[in-house]
Amino acid sequence: MAFPEQELVSAEQFLRWIRAEEDRFELVDGRIVRMMTGAKQSHNVVTANIVAALLPQARPGGCRTTANDTAVRTGPGSVRYPDVVVDCGPSDPDALEASSPTLVVEVASPGTSAIDATDKLDEYQGHGDVRLILFVDPDRVSVKLYRRGEGGRWEIEKYDDLAQGIALPEIGGSRALGDIYAALDPAPPPRLRLVDVSGTGRAGP
Numbered sequence: 031m032a033f034p035e036q037e038l039v040s041a042e043q044f045l046r047w048i049r050a051e052e053d054r055f056e057l058v059d060g061r062i063v064r065m066m067t068g069a070k071q072s073h074n075v076v077t078a079n080i081v082a083a084l085l086p087q088a089r090p091g092g093c094r095t096t097a098n099d100t101a102v103r104t105g106p107g108s109v110r111y112p113d114v115v116v117d118c119g120p121s122d123p124d125a126l127e128a129s130s131p132t133l134v135v136e137v138a139s140p141g142t143s144a145i146d147a148t149d150k151l152d153e154y155q156g157h158g159d160v161r162l163i164l165f166v167d168p169d170r171v172s173v174k175l176y177r178r179g180e181g182g183r184w185e186i187e188k189y190d191d192l193a194q195g196i197a198l199p200e201i202g203g204s205r206a207l208g209d210i211y212a213a214l215d216p217a218p219p220p221r222l223r224l225v226d227v228s229g230t231g232r233a234g235p
Contacts, residue, residue, distance in 0.1 A: 041103045042070050042202045048101075058149075062108035069139055072168040072214055076137050077113050079212050080166070082132070084116055093118040093132065101127035102134060102160075104153035112154075116201050119159070133162040151176070155184055160229030161200045161226055166210060170217045173207060190219035 039047070047062075048055060054065040055127030077097055085095045100115040109127070112134040119130025134154055147165065154163045155176065163176040173189040175196060189196060192208040227231050 038107065041106055041109050044109050045103075046099065049126065054111070056111055057074065057107060057109040059105075066139060067113065070168070072216075073113075073137050073139055075212075075214055076166055076168040076210060078116050079163075079210050080135055080137075083205045083209045084114070084198075084203075087198070087205075088116050088118070090135075091202045093201055094121065100131075101223055102131045102157065103127055104152070108153060108189065110150060110153060114164075116162075118201070130159040131157065132159065133164065133198070134160055135164040135166065136225075137166045162198065166202055168214070168216070170219060171207065171211065172219050173210065178194045 032158050036120065039057060039062060040060070041057060042057075044057040054067060056063050056065055081095055081097050088095050095114065095116050097114050098111065100111070100113060100117065100209040102112060104108050104110050112131075114133075114135035114137075115128050115131050116126035117130060117135035119128065129221065136150060151163065151165075154160050154176075161178045165174040165176075167173070171192060175187040175189070177185050177187065177200075179185050179208070187196075189207050192211060194207045195204050197204045197208065201212070
């Protein structure tokens with residue numbers, strides 16, 4: 031199944047088409063977009079660490095943890111592929127998409143951070159089943175967790191210390207930040223630098 035370059039494609043059409051494709055694509059507002067390949071080792075290690083950490087915690091609740099190739103339908107003309115998905119819906123071995131993506135994870139890559147923090151965040155927050163959205167910087171100790179609270183209101187939690195724990199009761203567990211960055215030597219988070227604005231040589235105020 032081929033599509034003219036300017037033809038808008040539905041999520042259903044895309045998911046049928048992608049079965050026969052070897053390259054990686056996403057669907058954004060009805061347009062097929064080629065995904066970036068060749069991720070850095072730090073990106074791959076963090077992704078593997080997250081899967082290894084979440085897998086045993088999510089399984090007892092009937093949830094499945096997958097990486098890279100599980101589609102999340104974020105609209106009638108949009109399909110995304112998070113780096114990690116915890117799917118807590120009914121299992122279908124032949125399905126290409128998550129039936130109930132409770133947690134989605136995006137590990138930052140050069141050139142994608144702005145898209146992750148804007149377009150993808152909006153799309154994931156608009157998905158009725160998504161309850162947790164995790165953004166991870168693989169090179170710096172920096173994790174942002176968006177959690178759907180009461181009444182559907184989203185709250186943001188920020189983590190920047192390897193000793194911190196992230197509570198994830200929605201999937202039956204919690205993880206230490208150190209588990210995410212295991213086998214890596216990430217840079218510390220940036221700190222605010224006080225600047226002397228008084229001319230006295232002292233940082234102020």
